[in-house]
Amino acid sequence: MNRVFDIALAAGTALLAGFFLLLAAGLLLTMIETAPAAGVSGPRILSVLRVSLLSATVSAALATGLGIPTAYLLSRKDFFGKTALDTLLDLPLVLSPVAVGAMLLIFFSTGFGRRLDGLFGPFVLSPRGIIVAQFVIVVGLAVRLLKAAFDGVDREYENISRTLGLGPGATMLRVVLPISRRGVLAAFLLVWGRALGEFGATVTLVGATPFRTETAATAIHLSLESGDLAGGLFFVAILLAVSMTILYLVRKI
Amino acid sequence: MSYLLETENLAFGIGDFQLVDVSLALESGEYHVLLGPNAAGKTVLLKCLLGLHRPRGGAVRLRGKDITSRPPEKRRLGYLPQTYGLFPHLTAGGNIDFAVRRSRGGGGREQLLDLLGIRGLLERPVGELSGGQKQKVALARCLAAGPEAILLDEPFSAVDEETRRYLWIELKETFRKLGVTVLQVTHSLEEAYTLGEKISVLIDGSVRQSGTREEIFQRPGDPDVARYLNYRNIFSGPVRKNSGGWEADLGHFRVRPPGPPPAGERVTVCLRPQDLKIIREGVPVRDSLRDNLYSGEIAALHPFPEYCLARFKVTGSPREWDLELKFPSYIKDRHGLHPGKKIRVAAWSPNIIVF
Numbered sequence: 001m002n003r004v005f006d007i008a009l010a011a012g013t014a015l016l017a018g019f020f021l022l023l024a025a026g027l028l029l030t031m032i033e034t035a036p037a038a039g040v041s042g043p044r045i046l047s048v049l050r051v052s053l054l055s056a057t058v059s060a061a062l063a064t065g066l067g068i069p070t071a072y073l074l075s076r077k078d079f080f081g082k083t084a085l086d087t088l089l090d091l092p093l094v095l096s097p098v099a100v101g102a103m104l105l106i107f108f109s110t111g112f113g114r115r116l117d118g119l120f121g122p123f124v125l126s127p128r129g130i131i132v133a134q135f136v137i138v139v140g141l142a143v144r145l146l147k148a149a150f151d152g153v154d155r156e157y158e159n160i161s162r163t164l165g166l167g168p169g170a171t172m173l174r175v176v177l178p179i180s181r182r183g184v185l186a187a188f189l190l191v192w193g194r195a196l197g198e199f200g201a202t203v204t205l206v207g208a209t210p211f212r213t214e215t216a217a218t219a220i221h222l223s224l225e226s227g228d229l230a231g232g233l234f235f236v237a238i239l240l241a242v243s244m245t246i247l248y249l250v251r252k253i
Numbered sequence: 254m255s256y257l258l259e260t261e262n263l264a265f266g267i268g269d270f271q272l273v274d275v276s277l278a279l280e281s282g283e284y285h286v287l288l289g290p291n292a293a294g295k296t297v298l299l300k301c302l303l304g305l306h307r308p309r310g311g312a313v314r315l316r317g318k319d320i321t322s323r324p325p326e327k328r329r330l331g332y333l334p335q336t337y338g339l340f341p342h343l344t345a346g347g348n349i350d351f352a353v354r355r356s357r358g359g360g361g362r363e364q365l366l367d368l369l370g371i372r373g374l375l376e377r378p379v380g381e382l383s384g385g386q387k388q389k390v391a392l393a394r395c396l397a398a399g400p401e402a403i404l405l406d407e408p409f410s411a412v413d414e415e416t417r418r419y420l421w422i423e424l425k426e427t428f429r430k431l432g433v434t435v436l437q438v439t440h441s442l443e444e445a446y447t448l449g450e451k452i453s454v455l456i457d458g459s460v461r462q463s464g465t466r467e468e469i470f471q472r473p474g475d476p477d478v479a480r481y482l483n484y485r486n487i488f489s490g491p492v493r494k495n496s497g498g499w500e501a502d503l504g505h506f507r508v509r510p511p512g513p514p515p516a517g518e519r520v521t522v523c524l525r526p527q528d529l530k531i532i533r534e535g536v537p538v539r540d541s542l543r544d545n546l547y548s549g550e551i552a553a554l555h556p557f558p559e560y561c562l563a564r565f566k567v568t569g570s571p572r573e574w575d576l577e578l579k580f581p582s583y584i585k586d587r588h589g590l591h592p593g594k595k596i597r598v599a600a601w602s603p604n605i606i607v608f
Contacts, residue, residue: 156338159305162325163332164398165355174351178342 027236034230044210044219048235051127052196052215059134060192063142064184071146072172076155089140100136101204104129108205127213129206134195142191149183150176186250193246197239255317257281257434258302258330258402263311265301272298273459275311279402279434279451284425286449287438288469290481294458295438299404302436304328315401331400335407337391339379345390346375352397365393368427384411385420392424402434409444421447442482446470454478471525476608479523484606485577486524492517505570509544510605523606526562526579531588532597542599549575551594554585561585565598 073079074086092100107113108124116123123129153176161171177184199217208218216235223231256278263275272294279285289295300306302313304325313321320328339348353362366372369389374382382390388408395403408424409417425448428435439445445452446466453463454474462474473479476487490503492514499514500507501522508522524545532538538546547567552574555562561582564574576598588596 154336154338156334156336157340159300159303159325160332160334160338160340162305163303163328163330163400164352164394165326167324167326175340179340181342 031233034233047211048214048216048219055130055134056192056196059131059138059195060188062135063139063191064188067139067142067146071143072150075147075150089143092137092140097137097200098204101133101201104133104136104205124205125207130202130213130215133201133205134198137198137201138191138195141194142187145187145190146184149180149187152183153179182253186253189246189250193243196242257316259314261312263301263308265297265306265308267297270294271458275460277453277460279436281434282432283450284428284435284448285451286445287436287453287455288445289455290440293455295455296406299406299438302404303330303332329401331395331398331403333391333395333403333405333408335410337387339387339391341379345377345379345382348390348394349397352394356397356399362397365396369393385416388412405437407438456481472606476521484523484525489519489521492520506547506567510607511602515607521608524600525604526577528601528604529576529578530599532599538599541602544602545600547598551590551592551596553592554590556582
């Protein structure tokens with residue numbers, strides 16, 4: 001009976017692993033067979049990489065930085081509305097990114113949104129919008145991951161720091177963040193990777209203008225839409241390589 | 254007189270647990286032990302003193318000044334938790350310097366390093382220290398901040414059994430040299446007896462008794478304290494007055510304590526197991542033992558490394574056993590004790606406890 005169960009588990013896992021291996025093999029074989037990318041010029045590649053890396057880095061840094069206070073609050077305090085806040089932060093993880101992009105588009109057409117757009121923008125159909133779209137999509141994930149990192153820090157360290165004369169702010173900076181630094185770094189990397197691959201909300205808010213708002217994810221979409229299989233494959237390979245590197249680094253931290 | 258640290262009617266609630274009307278007082282330089290069973294509220298009380306929990310009522314005073322609403326960083330009370338809480342991102346030395354940078358005078362880093370013998374450990378990561386070494390480094394960190402008093406939570410629970418007793422003596426000596434005021438939490442009777450100049454017993458969230466260690470161990474204030482001290486021979490019965498004084502009628506035997514009779518009609522008495530002596534046949538019995546002499550037999554013997562427990566059944570008793578005796582192991586051989594052996598047992602009158 002146990003043996004049957006073990007075989008069932010192994011078979012399910014093998015099926016899953018095999019599917020992913022087939023995906024990777026398919027990509028590799030197609031790349032070998034396809035002629036060198038005709039539609040992807042050097043300057044366009046550089047522009048896509050610049051836009052992608054810059055926006056993902058800024059949005060991941062903002063999401064991690066701004067997520068720290070909320071994550072710490074959720075990890076340490078009980079307060080009225082905690083469950084509601086928790087649920088709200090999960091929303092972008094579950095909601096379709098296109099819907100999030102549409103909500104942003106609508107928001108920036110309201111009076112307050114337009115004022116923000118005037119002050120810090122422009123966001124709609126402009127490169128800065130990429131950062132906003134990615135930020136909204138990943139900030140919930142950032143808070144989740146950071147909260148888990150803070151949950152792993154024994155509160156006794158904070159108690160001791162306080163009795164040694166440090167206030168709550170200094171304790172956060174000198175004790176909690178240094179002890180949880182690995183978890184915070186891992187959170188940043190994962191969030192950065194998620195931001196880099198963001199497509200739905202970005203394309204809805206800023207469109208996909210080559211040399212202006214085109215990220216690696218939108219480049220894949222544009223290339224395949226225009227029948228440029230080689231160009232699409234090129235960006236798929238780039239995203240795949242970056243994702244694998246991030247996952248490797250997160251495990252090494 | 255003004256105490257260094259005191260609480261007055263402190264109250265605190267967390268979940269179903271309540272601290273009720275806790276009043277404690279520590280004199281300067283005193284080694285005070287807060288003794289009590291698990292879940293009695295010892296750690297909660299420490300955290301109220303440290304400012305890590307906000308009490309619902311009552312006051313905490315330091316040198317007569319009310320500090321009840323002061324945050325922990327402004328109390329000047331050191332804290333050594335059960336796990337020592339050495340910061341894992343710093344070396345042993347880094348942990349101590351963390352406190353030195355914030356010390357408000359006093360402290361004396363160099364003196365502490367020598368006194369605790371940890372100068373050689375400074376460069377070590379805290380993960381590589383043994384339990385005893387961790388304790389010393391954490392203690393140095395705690396003292397380096399120059400606290401008015403230090404609060405220790407079960408500081409020996411992570412130390413090996415064989416080094417524990419040695420550390421008790423060493424630690425007490427260190428604190429005496431530094432003149433530190435200490436409040437230590439423990440559930441260990443032995444630890445409390447060895448270390449505590451003063452002991453307060455906390456049971457179910459309230460301080461049942463405070464006093465010198467002799468007062469606590471010889472005159473427990475109520476039956477719960479006596480039970481916690483492992484005094485099993487606690488009996489209740491009606492008071493009978495007679496020409497010679499009075500006695501507690503416990504059915505198949507009587508206890509005759511010295512002193513005037515209690516006010517009520519019923520009384521609870523306690524005979525400490527170590528105050529019960531085995532009396533040989535034909536040997537004259539001393540005055541202090543004569544009033545409470547019982548004949549019976551040994552129901553069971555339980556040897557321990559350092560002493561022996563015997564359960565004694567009074568002749569004619571309907572119970573499996575009536576009295577528990579505690580004596581040095583050699584007594585067992587001297588009297589040739591075994592279950593079923595007929596013996597006489599006497600209680601030492603001056604130490605009979607009447608509640």
